[in-house]
Amino acid sequence: xxxxxxxxxxxxxxxxxxxxxxAWSGAARAETAVTRPPNIVLIFVDDMGYGDLGCYGHPLxxxxxxxxxARDGVRLTSFYAAAPVCSPSRAALLTGRxxxxxxxxxxxxxxxxxxxxxxxxTIANLLKDRGYRTMxxxxxxxxxxxxxxLPTGRGFDAWYGLPYSNDMRKPFVQTDEPLKLYRDTExxxxxVNQNTLTERYTEEAVNFIEASGDGPFFLYLxxxxxxxxxxxxxxxxxxxxxxxxxxxxxxxxxxxxxxxxALEERGQAxxxxxxxxxxxxxxxxxxxxxxNEGVERWHGGSPGPLRGAKGSTWEGGMRVPMIACWPEHxxxxxxxxxxxxxxxxxxxxxxxxxxxxxxxxxxDGCDIxxxxxxxxxxxxxxxxxxxxxxxxxxxxxxxxxxREDEDGAAELFHLGRDPGExxxxxxxxxxxxxxxxxxxxxxxxEVKGP
Ligand code: MG
Numbered sequence: 346x347x348x349x350x351x352x353x354x355x356x357x358x359x360x361x362x363x364x365x366x367x368a369w370s371g372a373a374r375a376e377t378a379v380t381r382p383p384n385i386v387l388i389f390v391d392d393m394g395y396g397d398l399g400c401y402g403h404p405l406x407x408x409x410x411x412x413x414x415a416r417d418g419v420r421l422t423s424f425y426a427a428a429p430v431c432s433p434s435r436a437a438l439l440t441g442r443x444x445x446x447x448x449x450x451x452x453x454x455x456x457x458x459x460x461x462x463x464x465x466x467t468i469a470n471l472l473k474d475r476g477y478r479t480m481x482x483x484x485x486x487x488x489x490x491x492x493x494x495l496p497t498g499r500g501f502d503a504w505y506g507l508p509y510s511n512d513m514r515k516p517f518v519q520t521d522e523p524l525k526l527y528r529d530t531e532x533x534x535x536x537v538n539q540n541t542l543t544e545r546y547t548e549e550a551v552n553f554i555e556a557s558g559d560g561p562f563f564l565y566l567x568x569x570x571x572x573x574x575x576x577x578x579x580x581x582x583x584x585x586x587x588x589x590x591x592x593x594x595x596x597x598x599x600x601x602x603x604x605x606x607a608l609e610e611r612g613q614a615x616x617x618x619x620x621x622x623x624x625x626x627x628x629x630x631x632x633x634x635x636x637n638e639g640v641e642r643w644h645g646g647s648p649g650p651l652r653g654a655k656g657s658t659w660e661g662g663m664r665v666p667m668i669a670c671w672p673e674h675x676x677x678x679x680x681x682x683x684x685x686x687x688x689x690x691x692x693x694x695x696x697x698x699x700x701x702x703x704x705x706x707x708x709d710g711c712d713i714x715x716x717x718x719x720x721x722x723x724x725x726x727x728x729x730x731x732x733x734x735x736x737x738x739x740x741x742x743x744x745x746x747x748r749e750d751e752d753g754a755a756e757l758f759h760l761g762r763d764p765g766e767x768x769x770x771x772x773x774x775x776x777x778x779x780x781x782x783x784x785x786x787x788x789x790x791e792v793k794g795p
Contacts, residue, residue, distance in 0.1 A: 384608075386619045406587035417678075418677060461487040461499065472500070478553075503529060618694075625665070627655060693711075746782065
């Protein structure tokens with residue numbers, strides 16, 4: 346059964362009720378305050394591990410701004426990217442659908458003609474239709490060969506960033522295509538100075554926020570860092586006890602602080618839902634091609650207590666940090682272990698912003714605002730772990746069944762007692778193995794389509 350979003354009052358219904366109350370009480374100022382739908386700032390970092398932030402237990406990297414954001418909002422501990430690599434994870438975030446469903450199960454690169462199918466509807470499409478100003482900043486990675494498949498063809502009014510990963514150039518990747526920085530549909534810089542990318546993305550974000558008028562805005566800030574090769578500007582180099590990788594994370598943390606400051610200065614801090622998460626786990630076990638231009642094996646992040654990393658369906662490949670902050674709507678200083686994923690972002694934002702979710706297709710995500718508010722448990726009975734088109738695992742409550750190869754033995758983990766997936770308890774629970782094996786087979790059939 347495909348999941349359907351929870352029935353819930355949409356933001357516009359709430360606004361309608363509030364406007365009615367305001368008129369009844371004559372409180373015109375209250376009316377002005379609630380009639381503007383909230384701004385959305387969605388920060389999506391690249392290859393940051395579950396254990397890379399102070400508030401997720403990193404012992405050396407300092408992230409005061411993200412830690413403060415967690416204190417001001419909710420921090421999720423069982424939040425998943427929908428894929429363990431970049432393109433499918435981004436496709437799922439922006440469409441609310443598993444990558445196999447939205448036509449983007451694998452990565453795309455410089456010479457590839459692959460792109461997010463034009464029939465897909467993005468968060469930006471939905472919010473633009475609701476009158477939002479929309480901007481994408483940073484990495485796209487959902488196709489780049491034609492202007493129509495770039496962010497400005499997919500619901501964003503403007504874009505400043507890279508078309509794909511920052512390593513997709515010589516000498517890391519065999520391609521004659523130079524990596525270019527774009528503004529909208531035009532390349533404006535190559536070779537790209539990657540040292541200053543995080544700061545320049547931040548400056549663009551601040552400019553976008555400062556240009557906001559009376560209408561709401563949606564900012565999608567997809568940092569290129571900390572994807573390898575990691576780099577940062579001189580002012581951040583050598584500052585972190587966590588080495589160069591720590592410098593890069595601390596630059597991103599600075600960026601979050603700068604954006605929150607801009608929202609406050611513009612008087613929009615209270616009226617903005619700010620979300621911070623990552624597209625997949627840290628890139629460990631580098632291929633030799635990456636060991637160029639000073640890249641070292643230890644430049645990757647940390648999965649914390651989890652097993653595995655980017656490119657795998659172990660928890661470390663897909664479970665990512667997620668912090669959401671929206672004053673007076675999401676209780677401050679809360680932590681939540683309910684299962685949710687990046688696919689929930691689209692239905693949640695649609696609910697908050699009064700956008701119609703597409704009814705002519707299956708959405709895998711659900712509206713999780715009640716979960717973020719601590720008022721509901723997870724709407725998901727199952728979460729599925731795909732590597733490209735192959736379904737390798739399923740989570741059901743605390744249980745995770747993993748079958749890496751179709752003919753391989755099943756492994757069962759109790760993620761409550763054993764989040765590091767160290768103890769296979771399949772033999773002790775044959776009935777759970779059987780039930781979840783059947784469920785996996787059924788979902789493979791479902792996404793195959795007619
Ligand atoms: Mg990534």
